[in-house]
Amino acid sequence: MSRDQKRKKPSGSIGSGHGGHGGPMGMGAPVVKAKDFKGSLKRLVHYLKPHRSKLLLVVLLAIASTVFTIVAPKVMSKAVNKLQDGYMSGKVIQEISKGQQTARIEIIKNMTDVQDEMVMSIIDSMDDAQEEAATKIIDNMATAQNKALNEVYFQTNTSKISDGKTYKEKVERTMAFIKLLDKLPETAQNSQDMDAESLGAVKNLLEIPLIKNAKSLEEKKQRTLEVIEVFKSLPEDASSGEENSFDVKSLDNVKALLVLKEFDEIEKQDEKLQALNEMLLLFKDLPEMESDNTTTQEFSAEDIDALREFVSLPIVKEIQSSKEKAETIKKVINLGSKMSSIDNAPSSPDSEVELTDEQIEGVITAIEETNGKIDFNYIGQIVLILVAMYIISSLFSLVMGLVMSGVSQNTVRDLRREVDHKFAKLPLKYFDMHPHGDMLSRVTNDVDTIASTLQQSLTQAITSVISIIGYVVMMLTISKTLTLIVIATLPFYVLATVTIAKKSQKHFAAQQAELGDLSGHVEEMYTGHKIVKVFNYERESVDKFNEVNEKLYEASWKAQFVSGIMFPLLNFVSNIGYVLISIVGGIWITKDLLKIGDMLAFIQYSKSFTMPIVQTANIANVIQSTVACAERIFEVLDEEEEVPDSADSITIENAKGDVILENVSFRYEEDTPLIENLNLQVKEGQTVAIVGPTGAGKTTLVNLLMRFYEIGGGKITVDGMDTTSIRRSSLRRVFGMVLQDTWLFNGTIKENIAYGKENATEEEILEAAKAAHVDHFVRTLPDGYETVLNEEATNISQGQKQLITIARAILADPRILILDEATSSVDTRTEVLIQKAMINLMKGRTSFVIAHRLSTVRDAQTILVMKEGSIIEMGNHEDLLEKHGFYADLYQSQFAQ
Structure with a gap:
C-alpha cells in the first residue's frame, strides 16, 4: 500500500451540498445561487481551457x-x-380507368x-322529302303536259295528270307522260326543259313506293336509301323545297349513317368504338332534319x-x-x-374520388413520379437511411x-487534486474553524455536482439549443402557419412552468x-441509543420522530402535489396545440x-419542440447550483495558506528533544488573547x-510546538x-502523537502500524507491536495482523485502538512525544497495558502529556498547570500538592468524586 493510500481518511458525515429533491424535471426545487455568478463561472470555465479541442469535438x-x-x-x-x-395515384388511375370504361359503355x-x-328521323325526313319531291314533280309534269297538248307531238287522247284523283293515279299518268316524252325527239324534250337524264331520275323517284307505306323498318331504310340515290341525280328544282334541300355530301353522310351497323350487332368493344367514332364524325355533316321524335339528340x-376524343x-x-x-x-x-x-348528353366518366383542382395537379405530378405504383424500393432506401x-x-x-x-472527470480530478493540495497547505486554524462535514461536502458532493453538470447538463444545453433552432427551422419548411400555432403555445408553457416552480419552491x-x-x-437517537434506553426515553423519542415525520409528510406532499400539476397542465396546453394543428393540417x-407525411413530421416536431425548452430552463437552474458549488470550492482555494518555509529554512538531524518557549503569545482572534508571555524550558x-x-x-x-499555528510573539x-527557521516537514518528523480520538484507516492492522514509518x-x-503490548491481542484474532479494520474500526475496542496508535508512534521513533488524553476512555485493565506501552514509548524521549485524569500524570518530572492561556503553577506532583493551589484543588476534587 502506498503512503497516499495509507493517508486516506475514513469518511465522516457529509453535508448535503447543493443537491436536493426536485419536482418533475427538477422544476420547483430550491436553487442555490452563487454570490458572484459571473466570476465563479469564469473561473470554472478556466478549468476547461486545457480541453478546448475536446470541447470543440463535443460541440461538433x-x-x-x-441534426441527424x-x-x-x-x-x-x-x-x-x-x-x-x-397509393393515391394508383387509386386515381383505377377509378379513372373504371370511369372511362363505365362512360364508354354508357x-x-x-x-x-x-x-x-337519328335513323327514324332520317327516314321521316326523307319520307317527307320524297312525298314533297314527288308531288312537286307531278305538279311540274302536269304543267308540262298541259303545255304539250297544244303541240303536235302529243296525241289528243293522252290522260291529263291533273285529272288524277289519287296520288297513285297521278303517278301512273305522270309515268305515262314521261314515257311519251322519252319517245319524242331530243328537240321536243328540250322544248319541255327536260333532258333524258333528268327524266330518268324523275322516273326513278316516282317508281319508288312511298317510304311511309313500307311495312318494316328495313323496308323503310331500303326505300330511303333508294330515294337518297335518286335525290343525288334530281334537278335542283325537282328534288324538294327549300326546307328539305340536300347537297350530295349531306346525302352521302345520311346514307353512310343508314348503312352503319347497329351497336347491338357488334360484339367487339374496339369495333363498337370505331363505329361510334364514325357515327360521331357523320353527325358533324348531317343536314338539319325535322322529326316528331322528341328524344332525337x-x-x-x-x-x-369532345365525345370523339x-x-x-x-x-x-x-x-x-x-x-x-x-x-x-x-x-x-x-x-x-x-x-x-x-x-x-351521355354521362361523363363517373369516379368515386372527388378531387379539387389542387389535388388534381398533385395527383398528376404524383402519377408522373410514381406511375401509379407504390415505390417500395424508394421507401426501403428511406428506411435504411433512417436506420x-x-x-x-x-x-x-x-x-x-x-x-x-473524460473532460468532466479530468476537470474534477484536477479540481480535487488542487483542493487536496490546498488542504495540505492550509493552517490548522482553517480546519478548526470549519466543520469537517462541510469540507468533505465541498470535496465530494460539490465536485460531483460539477462533474455531473459538465458531463450531462453541458451536452444537454448544447443539444437543447440546437434542437430548438432546428425544430423551428424544420417546422417553417413545412408550414409557417402551423409553426406560428406551435410558437403561440409557448407563453402558456412558460407561464405554467414559472408559476408552478414559484409555488412549489417554498x-x-x-x-x-x-x-x-x-x-x-x-442520528441522535441511534447514536445515543443506549442513553435513550437508560433514561426510558423511547416513548418521547418515537413521539418526536412521529412529529417530525408528520411535518416532513405535509411538506413533501404539498411539494410533490404542486410540482405534479406541471405535467398534466403542460400536457393540456400541448394537447390544445395538437388539436389546432390537427384541424388546420387536416x-x-x-x-x-399539405401531405400526410409532412403532417406527421410536423406533429412530431411540435411534440418534441417544447421538451428542449423545458430542459433549457431546468439546465439554467442546474448551472446556477453548479456555479454555487464551484464558488464553495473556490472559497477553499482562495483561503490564506500557511506561511511557506523560507528558502534558507533548515532541517533537524539527530534531534535531542530540548524545547524552550520564551515569552510566547498567541490569540485566535485579535481582540481575544489566549496565551500571553508563556515561558517554559x-x-x-x-x-x-x-x-x-x-x-x-493545553x-x-x-x-x-508543531507550528500548526504561528505564534503571535516570542520564540519557540x-x-x-x-x-520558524526549521522546515515544517522536518520539525513535525521530530514529533510523534497519540491522540485522544484514535484515528485508524480502513486497512489491515499491519498497515495501520506501518503508517508510522515509510517502508x-x-x-x-512486530517489535513496535510488542513494545506497545498489542501483539498478544492481535495474534488472538483469526487473521492476526492481516485483520482488516472497517471504516470506523468498530471491530476492535477503544483501548485496542489506542494500543495500535501507540505501536504506530513507537515505530515512527520520534524524539518528542505529544500524548493527548491517551487514556481518557479505556477500562482499567487496558489502561494498565496502555501505561506499560506508554512507558516503553516515552523512554528516552521528551514527552508532553495532556490529561484531565491527574492520576495518569503523577510520575511526570514537570507538571504545567494552565488557566486562561497562562502557566499559573509549575512543578512535580508532590510540590504542587504542597502548594495547595489550583492543581491541589483539581486533584482533590477528582479523587473526592
Whole structure:
C-alpha cells in the first residue's frame, strides 16, 4: 500500500451540498445561487481551457447528432409522402380507368338510342322529302303536259295528270307522260326543259313506293336509301323545297349513317368504338332534319369533337408510360367537364374520388413520379437511411458522452487534486474553524455536482439549443402557419412552468428543512441509543420522530402535489396545440396543401419542440447550483495558506528533544488573547504534563510546538533552533502523537502500524507491536495482523485502538512525544497495558502529556498547570500538592468524586 493510500481518511458525515429533491424535471426545487455568478463561472470555465479541442469535438458531435435526430422526421415524411403518392395515384388511375370504361359503355348505350332516333328521323325526313319531291314533280309534269297538248307531238287522247284523283293515279299518268316524252325527239324534250337524264331520275323517284307505306323498318331504310340515290341525280328544282334541300355530301353522310351497323350487332368493344367514332364524325355533316321524335339528340360540332376524343383515349391503366398516363388523365378530366355541360348528353366518366383542382395537379405530378405504383424500393432506401441516421446519431452521442466524460472527470480530478493540495497547505486554524462535514461536502458532493453538470447538463444545453433552432427551422419548411400555432403555445408553457416552480419552491425548501430535522433526530437517537434506553426515553423519542415525520409528510406532499400539476397542465396546453394543428393540417390535407407525411413530421416536431425548452430552463437552474458549488470550492482555494518555509529554512538531524518557549503569545482572534508571555524550558527526555480546565490552552500549546499555528510573539526553539527557521516537514518528523480520538484507516492492522514509518519492515512492525503490548491481542484474532479494520474500526475496542496508535508512534521513533488524553476512555485493565506501552514509548524521549485524569500524570518530572492561556503553577506532583493551589484543588476534587 502506498503512503497516499495509507493517508486516506475514513469518511465522516457529509453535508448535503447543493443537491436536493426536485419536482418533475427538477422544476420547483430550491436553487442555490452563487454570490458572484459571473466570476465563479469564469473561473470554472478556466478549468476547461486545457480541453478546448475536446470541447470543440463535443460541440461538433452534439450538432451532428442533433441534426441527424432533427432531420430524421423530415426524411421519414418523404417515405410517407411517397407511400401516399403511390397509393393515391394508383387509386386515381383505377377509378379513372373504371370511369372511362363505365362512360364508354354508357356513351355507346346512349348513342345506340341516338342512332335509332337519328335513323327514324332520317327516314321521316326523307319520307317527307320524297312525298314533297314527288308531288312537286307531278305538279311540274302536269304543267308540262298541259303545255304539250297544244303541240303536235302529243296525241289528243293522252290522260291529263291533273285529272288524277289519287296520288297513285297521278303517278301512273305522270309515268305515262314521261314515257311519251322519252319517245319524242331530243328537240321536243328540250322544248319541255327536260333532258333524258333528268327524266330518268324523275322516273326513278316516282317508281319508288312511298317510304311511309313500307311495312318494316328495313323496308323503310331500303326505300330511303333508294330515294337518297335518286335525290343525288334530281334537278335542283325537282328534288324538294327549300326546307328539305340536300347537297350530295349531306346525302352521302345520311346514307353512310343508314348503312352503319347497329351497336347491338357488334360484339367487339374496339369495333363498337370505331363505329361510334364514325357515327360521331357523320353527325358533324348531317343536314338539319325535322322529326316528331322528341328524344332525337342534337349535338354541336364541339360536343361531337369532345365525345370523339374521349372515346378514342386509351384506358389509363393500360398505358405504360407515366407521363402519357398523366396527360391522358388530364384529358379525361377536361373532356369530362365538357361532356357534363352537354344537355341530355351521355354521362361523363363517373369516379368515386372527388378531387379539387389542387389535388388534381398533385395527383398528376404524383402519377408522373410514381406511375401509379407504390415505390417500395424508394421507401426501403428511406428506411435504411433512417436506420443509418439513427445509428450514426447514437454513435455520435456515445462518442460525445465518452469524450465529455473524460473532460468532466479530468476537470474534477484536477479540481480535487488542487483542493487536496490546498488542504495540505492550509493552517490548522482553517480546519478548526470549519466543520469537517462541510469540507468533505465541498470535496465530494460539490465536485460531483460539477462533474455531473459538465458531463450531462453541458451536452444537454448544447443539444437543447440546437434542437430548438432546428425544430423551428424544420417546422417553417413545412408550414409557417402551423409553426406560428406551435410558437403561440409557448407563453402558456412558460407561464405554467414559472408559476408552478414559484409555488412549489417554498414547499421543497420546507421539505429539505424537515428532512434535515428528521435526519438529525434519527442520528441522535441511534447514536445515543443506549442513553435513550437508560433514561426510558423511547416513548418521547418515537413521539418526536412521529412529529417530525408528520411535518416532513405535509411538506413533501404539498411539494410533490404542486410540482405534479406541471405535467398534466403542460400536457393540456400541448394537447390544445395538437388539436389546432390537427384541424388546420387536416383541412389542408383535404385541399392537397399539405401531405400526410409532412403532417406527421410536423406533429412530431411540435411534440418534441417544447421538451428542449423545458430542459433549457431546468439546465439554467442546474448551472446556477453548479456555479454555487464551484464558488464553495473556490472559497477553499482562495483561503490564506500557511506561511511557506523560507528558502534558507533548515532541517533537524539527530534531534535531542530540548524545547524552550520564551515569552510566547498567541490569540485566535485579535481582540481575544489566549496565551500571553508563556515561558517554559524542557530538557531532553523529560516528561511534561499539561493540565487545566477546558479552554485553558493545553491543546493550543501543542499546536504551537508543531507550528500548526504561528505564534503571535516570542520564540519557540527545539535543540536551540527557532522553529520558524526549521522546515515544517522536518520539525513535525521530530514529533510523534497519540491522540485522544484514535484515528485508524480502513486497512489491515499491519498497515495501520506501518503508517508510522515509510517502508517499514515486518520485523520493525512486530517489535513496535510488542513494545506497545498489542501483539498478544492481535495474534488472538483469526487473521492476526492481516485483520482488516472497517471504516470506523468498530471491530476492535477503544483501548485496542489506542494500543495500535501507540505501536504506530513507537515505530515512527520520534524524539518528542505529544500524548493527548491517551487514556481518557479505556477500562482499567487496558489502561494498565496502555501505561506499560506508554512507558516503553516515552523512554528516552521528551514527552508532553495532556490529561484531565491527574492520576495518569503523577510520575511526570514537570507538571504545567494552565488557566486562561497562562502557566499559573509549575512543578512535580508532590510540590504542587504542597502548594495547595489550583492543581491541589483539581486533584482533590477528582479523587473526592
